[in-house]
Amino acid sequence: MPEYLVRLAQIHETFRKAELHALAELAGVELEIVKYDDDSPYCIVHLPSDAAAKQVASRAMLIQGIYELWGQGSTYDEFRSNVTETSSTKWPTYQTSTFSFRIERYRGVQAPAEQTRAIIESFQFLGFKGKVQIKNPEASFRIFEEYDLDAKEPKYLYLGRWIADSGRDAKNTYDLKKRHYISTTSMDAELALLTANIAQAAPGKIFYDPFMGTGGFPLACAHYGAVVTGSDIDGRSIRGLGGSARRGQTGKKNVEMNFQQYGLEGNYLGGFVSDLTNTPLRLPSSHGVTTETDFAYLDGIVCDPPYGIREGLKVLGSRETLLPTERATHAAQYRTEGYIPPKRPYSFTALLDDILTFAVSTLVPNGRLSMWMPTANDEDVELIIPQHPCLELTSVCVQAFNKWSRRLLTYRRKRASEIPEGALEEMAKRAYETGTRASDLNDFRRKYFQGFREFEDMKKEFIRMKVGAGVKQEEARAEADQIQEAKVSAAEKAELAKKEVEARTKDAEAAAVKAEELNERFNAEART
Amino acid sequence: MKLLTLNFLTCAIKTCKTNASSFPLHPRDAELEIQEADVNLPFLKNILPRLMWEELRTICKELGLPDLPPTPPTPTDLISGGNSTDTTEGRTQAEQEPSQTAKDLHRVLLETCIQEGKLVCGCCGHEYAVKEGVANFLLPGHLV
Numbered sequence: 001m002p003e004y005l006v007r008l009a010q011i012h013e014t015f016r017k018a019e020l021h022a023l024a025e026l027a028g029v030e031l032e033i034v035k036y037d038d039d040s041p042y043c044i045v046h047l048p049s050d051a052a053a054k055q056v057a058s059r060a061m062l063i064q065g066i067y068e069l070w071g072q073g074s075t076y077d078e079f080r081s082n083v084t085e086t087s088s089t090k091w092p093t094y095q096t097s098t099f100s101f102r103i104e105r106y107r108g109v110q111a112p113a114e115q116t117r118a119i120i121e122s123f124q125f126l127g128f129k130g131k132v133q134i135k136n137p138e139a140s141f142r143i144f145e146e147y148d149l150d151a152k153e154p155k156y157l158y159l160g161r162w163i164a165d166s167g168r169d170a171k172n173t174y175d176l177k178k179r180h181y182i183s184t185t186s187m188d189a190e191l192a193l194l195t196a197n198i199a200q201a202a203p204g205k206i207f208y209d210p211f212m213g214t215g216g217f218p219l220a221c222a223h224y225g226a227v228v229t230g231s232d233i234d235g236r237s238i239r240g241l242g243g244s245a246r247r248g249q250t251g252k253k254n255v256e257m258n259f260q261q262y263g264l265e266g267n268y269l270g271g272f273v274s275d276l277t278n279t280p281l282r283l284p285s286s287h288g289v290t291t292e293t294d295f296a297y298l299d300g301i302v303c304d305p306p307y308g309i310r311e312g313l314k315v316l317g318s319r320e321t322l323l324p325t326e327r328a329t330h331a332a333q334y335r336t337e338g339y340i341p342p343k344r345p346y347s348f349t350a351l352l353d354d355i356l357t358f359a360v361s362t363l364v365p366n367g368r369l370s371m372w373m374p375t376a377n378d379e380d381v382e383l384i385i386p387q388h389p390c391l392e393l394t395s396v397c398v399q400a401f402n403k404w405s406r407r408l409l410t411y412r413r414k415r416a417s418e419i420p421e422g423a424l425e426e427m428a429k430r431a432y433e434t435g436t437r438a439s440d441l442n443d444f445r446r447k448y449f450q451g452f453r454e455f456e457d458m459k460k461e462f463i464r465m466k467v468g469a470g471v472k473q474e475e476a477r478a479e480a481d482q483i484q485e486a487k488v489s490a491a492e493k494a495e496l497a498k499k500e501v502e503a504r505t506k507d508a509e510a511a512a513v514k515a516e517e518l519n520e521r522f523n524a525e526a527r528t
Numbered sequence: 529m530k531l532l533t534l535n536f537l538t539c540a541i542k543t544c545k546t547n548a549s550s551f552p553l554h555p556r557d558a559e560l561e562i563q564e565a566d567v568n569l570p571f572l573k574n575i576l577p578r579l580m581w582e583e584l585r586t587i588c589k590e591l592g593l594p595d596l597p598p599t600p601p602t603p604t605d606l607i608s609g610g611n612s613t614d615t616t617e618g619r620t621q622a623e624q625e626p627s628q629t630a631k632d633l634h635r636v637l638l639e640t641c642i643q644e645g646k647l648v649c650g651c652c653g654h655e656y657a658v659k660e661g662v663a664n665f666l667l668p669g670h671l672v
């Protein structure tokens with residue numbers, strides 16, 4: 001199969017292969033990754049044809065462009081002879097075409113124009129006789145020089161003939177800054193679109209988000225042509241009575257208007273208010289096997305479930321069993337305006353189990369569940385990836401932050417024939433044990449997501465910064481402790497830290513940046 | 529909410545779900561609105577086998593909408609000229625035109641919206657309110 005050079009975006013590295021595979025599968029083309037490195041934006045793949053390459057790249061979020069590979073090498077001499085070896089049979093095809101020839105340097109410094117020209121001229125052996133044309137040439141070629149940081153010479157070189165650009169521009173179109181209606185928890189456009197790609201949202205399909213908030217995921221899925229619906233336990237987020245998270249914005253804002261903003265209202269079935277643990281959606285195949293008359297109906301589920309990191313997870317219900325009189329009160333009042341159904345705390349794993357069970361029941365065979373999940377970056381914590389015998393984990397992508405990370409877990413709904421015998425009985429037994437598992441994991445959540453850790457981390461960071469600024473380790477620690485003892489407000493703490501660091505660090509600008517970061521984290525803590 | 533949603537919605541009360549009478553939910557005092565949209569042929573084709581036809585017919589009757597045909601259309605019924613089999617085979621998806629059947633189905637499922645009203649469970653009688661096109665399925669304290 002022909003080789004293609006994929007120019008990747010150098011961001012969200014662990015998502016890139018998952019997106020490539022998902023889009024190739026969606027396009028129904030065979031793709032094999034031949035060369036890939038998380039640290040490089042250049043990746044070589046096998047694909048059957050230019051058309052297939054274009055299909056895979058054209059809606060990708062983490063690809064910038066795709067090129068037919070015409071040669072590669074680690075020195076220019078090696079590179080040039082490899083170009084001859086690889087592509088000389090192709091040269092005659094482009095002999096009279098209008099063409100452009102450019103150089104892209106990755107991590108390299110800008111070279112003087114004459115040097116660039118000299119490199120390009122050294123490729124005259126390709127024998128192109130056509131006119132050089134910058135705008136819309138019939139063929140466009142690019143040399144890619146890859147450097148190590150601060151290196152003088154490139155470490156690797158590629159030549160490619162341009163096939164297609166990607167769909168990465170969509171991240172600007174859907175930029176939250178320009179979005180009509182968002183909330184403080186809206187996922188940025190790039191990641192929402194990426195999620196939709198990995199979940200294979202596409203024309204003809206129906207997608208659902210059980211925790212839709214202001215509709216970011218359904219909107220991303222609709223961008224790729226899917227028909228979408230969503231729900232949220234908070235009706236205000238769908239109807240938009242809560243207002244937008246953006247400052248200075250007033251007036252009516254709701255999810256529907258977000259779809260209108262992008263001309264996608266035809267793809268939006270509407271949202272509804274509900275709780276996944278008491279879902280109003282049909283559950284056709286709760287035993288894992290869809291019968292002939294009772295079809296699963298969702299092609300994809302995408303979500304960023306509320307793990308209750310700050311405020312604790314809640315679902316419908318009451319903490320204690322209601323007394324008959326209390327039940328009567330609810331029955332009498334529930335129709336009145338402003339009635340608020342009671343909610344009870346819920347465990348992190350119970351929610352994960354609910355999502356997986358729901359997905360198994362509603363997803364069509366080969367349908368996808370793409371779900372975000374936060375984890376702490378700590379060796380003490382065993383990484384939890386929820387599993388179900390009817391779901392195959394297809395990819396795990398990690399977005400790492402300083403002290404925690406979040407993962408995008410993607411599952412494929414297995415066909416009935418793929419589900420091992422007895423697996424479902426095993427699953428039923430597991431459900432019986434969830435009581436203990438749930439409480440264990442609540443500890444996990446408490447420990448890592450409620451203040452304590454956060455503050456410990458900030459303290460460490462504070463000490464590190466102080467030491468970096470010339471303060472003795474012991475002194476810095478004592479000071480950090482003092483701040484903690486003093487129980488000054490979070491904002492004051494931040495201000496204090498900022499001043500201190502600014503005063504002591506030689507590089508005042510770097511300090512300000514660091515302090516700003518710290519400031520934000522203190523403020524985040526203050527909000528909890 | 530577009531009417532197609534009712535193809536997937538049932539009562540939120542767990543004990544109702546196992547009872548056949550909990551599906552479909554019955555619209556009551558419904559205010560309908562038409563929100564026009566382009567016919568989405570690939571979607572109609574894919575969703576066709578997932579439609580609960582009898583139940584959708586019931587809903588249309590209850591809403592006073594034109595009757596859906598007694599039997600669900602086949603995928604070829606959705607394509608203009610779909611019955612003269614020789615012409616459709618060679619055409620790509622993009623070239624296919626929706627038939628009147630497809631347009632009618634699109635009208636009912638993807639353009640007709642319930643803006644206000646109630647959705648009532650045929651099993652327990654619980655009423656779910658629809659306001660500004662958004663149905664509320666949160667269960668009150670005594671029903672969870």
Ligand SMILES: [Zn+2]
Pocket residue numbers: 539540541544550649650651652653654
């Ligand atoms: Zn009911």
